[in-house]
Amino acid sequence: MPPILPWLLxxxxxxxxxxxxxxxxxxxxxxxxxxxxxxxxxxSVQTAFFRSVIGVVLLIPHMASGRVKPWxxxxxxxxxxxxxxxxxxxxCGFYAVALLPLADATALSFSQPLFSVxxxxxxxxxxxxxxRWSATIVGFIGVLIMVRPGEGSLQPxxxxxLTNALLVAISILMVKRLTDTESPMMILTMFALFSTVLLxxxxxxxxRWPDLTGWLLAVGIALTAxxxxxxWVQAFxxxxxxxxxxxxxxxxxxxxxxxxxxxxxxxVVWTFVGAxxxxxxxxxxxxxxxxxxxxxxxQQPKP
Numbered sequence: 001m002p003p004i005l006p007w008l009l010x011x012x013x014x015x016x017x018x019x020x021x022x023x024x025x026x027x028x029x030x031x032x033x034x035x036x037x038x039x040x041x042x043x044s045v046q047t048a049f050f051r052s053v054i055g056v057v058l059l060i061p062h063m064a065s066g067r068v069k070p071w072x073x074x075x076x077x078x079x080x081x082x083x084x085x086x087x088x089x090x091x092c093g094f095y096a097v098a099l100l101p102l103a104d105a106t107a108l109s110f111s112q113p114l115f116s117v118x119x120x121x122x123x124x125x126x127x128x129x130x131x132r133w134s135a136t137i138v139g140f141i142g143v144l145i146m147v148r149p150g151e152g153s154l155q156p157x158x159x160x161x162l163t164n165a166l167l168v169a170i171s172i173l174m175v176k177r178l179t180d181t182e183s184p185m186m187i188l189t190m191f192a193l194f195s196t197v198l199l200x201x202x203x204x205x206x207x208r209w210p211d212l213t214g215w216l217l218a219v220g221i222a223l224t225a226x227x228x229x230x231x232w233v234q235a236f237x238x239x240x241x242x243x244x245x246x247x248x249x250x251x252x253x254x255x256x257x258x259x260x261x262x263x264x265x266x267x268v269v270w271t272f273v274g275a276x277x278x279x280x281x282x283x284x285x286x287x288x289x290x291x292x293x294x295x296x297x298x299q300q301p302k303p
Contacts (some may be wrong), residue, residue: 017239018247024231025251031224032097032105033258038217039098041210047221048091048195049203054222055080055192069184070193075182082174082187083194088166090195092160099157102259103267106251107146107275108161113282114139115169124173132288135281142277184233245286249279 011019038047062068073079086296096105117136128136147158178187212219233242252275259265 013241014243016242017235017237019233020143020235020238021244022250024228024235025248026229026254027224027231029102029106029251029254029258031221031228032255033101033262034217034221034224035094035097036102036152037262038210038214038221039094041214042208043206044094044098045091045199046203046206046208047094047218048087050198050218051090051222052087052192052195054219055188056196056224058191058226063189066080068183068189070186070189070196073186073190075178076190077181078174078178079187079190080194080205081177082171083191084198085167085174086171086191087195087198089164089171089232091199092164092167094162096157096161096164100155100161101265101267102263103252103255103265104146104271105157105161106255107267107271107278108143109165110159110249110252110275110278110282111139111143111162112165112172112283113285114143114278115166116172117285119173132285133226135284135288139278139281139285142274142281145277146274148270152258198215240290246279246283249283252279269270 035044035047059068063070091104093109096108099105100108114136117128117132121128140253143162147155147162176186235247256267259267297303
């Protein structure tokens with residue numbers, strides 16, 4: 001066991017969760033930077049294909065040992081539709097990173113909790129009271145401040161980034177439904193397999209061979225995305241979501257730093273203003289959801 005783990009395990013669970021999420025945020029920022037660098041050689045859909053293929057390779061030992069049996073799943077259709085949405089989200093996310101400054105793409109991705117509220121109300125018919133609606137509307141005002149459509153600054157990359165946030169919200173809903181019967185490893189494996197099949201045709205259509213650096217970046221993207229996802233899962237496994245989730249927004253200063261370091265990018269002030277509004281709204285929504293969940297648990301009859 002690495003010497004850091006005993007020290008980490010002695011910390012309070014929420015502190016552990018925050019550290020996992022902060023580390024995962026830095027790793028995800030590194031992934032985005034590599035996606036941006038690789039986009040200089042190949043199309044983003046081809047990058048997404050490499051990500052899926054390498055994911056399958058990493059999962060082969062689990063399938064070969066029988067620890068996960070994708071052929072035994074009883075919800076093939078559910079996995080396919082979830083993968084279709086998730087793969088579309090992944091491609092949009094890769095294109096957004098390639099087209100926008102790193103900090104802008106990161107800030108716009110924070111609108112995902114806002115779309116989740118809208119989906120909960122319109123699709124799931126959940127009761128969304130005025131507090132969450134107010135926070136959601138304020139959050140979308142923050143999005144408008146970031147993209148500033150009235151000043152002619154609305155870029156295709158911004159629309160793609162917002163589409164990605166919407167698709168992520170839908171994908172999370174579909175994953176939650178699958179977890180009723182399917183294990184996380186089964187969901188991960190089916191996503192890797194189906195996304196490889198879905199992306200093969202588009203990737204071949206735009207195919208370009210990367211150089212050695214490009215191949216190293218492709219492997220790095222797959223590895224860091226996998227490790228970052230593991231850190232993200234660990235964060236919410238050990239800590240309370242309402243207390244840990246806000247630390248995810250530290251990805252923005254990470255993205256600002258990496259964007260400045262590699263491309264000398266510095267976001268305009270409206271990106272920071274809009275991002276601050278979106279983050280405040282999202283944090284309020286997350287904490288409000290946690291409070292309502294606790295109230296529902298208290299109201300349930302005791303056995």
